[in-house]
Amino acid sequence: MANSRCAKRVIPRVLFPLFRSVFQKCYRPEPRRAARLLAGVLDVQEARILERLRSDQPFVWLKRRMDPRMTKAVQSLGLPIGKGQPFGLETEGKRFYPQGPLAVHAVGLANIDQHGVEGIERKLDGDLQGDASRYLAVRDGRGGTVLQLVQPASKPPRDVLLTIDLEIQHIVERELDRAWIESGSRAAAAILLDPVTGQVLALANRPTADPNRYGEAPPEGRRNRAVVDQYEPGSTFKVITAATALELGTVTPERPFDCQNGSISIAGKRIRDHHPYGVLTVREILEFPLKMRGVARDERAKAQAALDEARAALERARGEQDAREARLRTFAERHAAGGSS
Secondary structure: OOOHHHHHHOOOOOEOOOEEEEEEOOOOOOHHHHHHHHHHHHOOOHHHHHHHHOOOOOOEEEEEEEOHHHHHHHHOOOOOEOOOOOEEEEEEOOEOOOOOOOOHHHHOEEOOOOOEEEHHHHHOHHHHHOOOOEEEEEEOOOOOEEEEEEEOOOOOOOOOOOOOOHHHHHHHHHHHHHHHHHHOOOOEEEEEEOOOOOOEEEEEEEOOOOHHHHHHOOHHHHOOHHHHOOOOOOHHHHHHHHHHHHHHOOOOOOOEEEOHHHEEEEOOEEEEOOOOOOEEEHHHHHHHHHHHHOOOHHHHHHHHHHHHHHHHHHHHHHHHHHHHHHHHHHHHHHHHHHHHO
């Protein structure tokens, strides 16, 4: 079951705040004057506006997502704006992410037209958007547009609940920031899974991006390195392999293994260790890299404290999930009893 505390991270068709966007329809008289006036308030080059005013397209956006101050300035220019006029103002919504960049690489991003382009936003865009209604547009003698509903929406938008736990996500991102800065790395990534269910509780990358400022997000900030990048897990995963082998009884701590001087070929690819080890026991395989790296005790203490904090948050999340499941079972049992009577 998804963690309900994350439901606010993906907002289906809840678009706010509202903005005004200005457009034009086949404007012919005095395009240079109109372009000069609009350029002064829209923060768009006059030549670019003039090109759009002279376009053969029946509908052209001149400026999207204007704030109230800019909207008022456009209305005061004295241009023919309104129903049946060559210029018009359209009210549009904007997707808002209340948690900002937190878990952005899992949630994803939506573009200016509110269509998902990254992450869950892109993968489940059809569910979040639903079906659009279809209209037939007919223009009357005055140039106004009359809309007639042809096909109503057949699929309403749906909510998407994630397994991401916001409290754990915050801890992971905080520790990832610290490790990224202290190591001086060009990039960093972290994933935290529930060991029982396999659910992704936290996923983070650095550098990152703010989904509320999609146009300012660089490609490196939008890249989900934790999912798309390939790397050799090496020492980060050998503890799991060794623990599994020890639990199954297939090896003992003192069983020797030939490490082939730190080089092995698998599926046509050569994998090399940072040091040419020969024969090592399971205990030594787990031990040597720690000695080589010389991890400081205070760093281990910081990492352990962060892990303990994440574990405590995980236990709280599991308790809340168990309580929700119990309420659902009780509701289902009462409903079934009421239906059979």
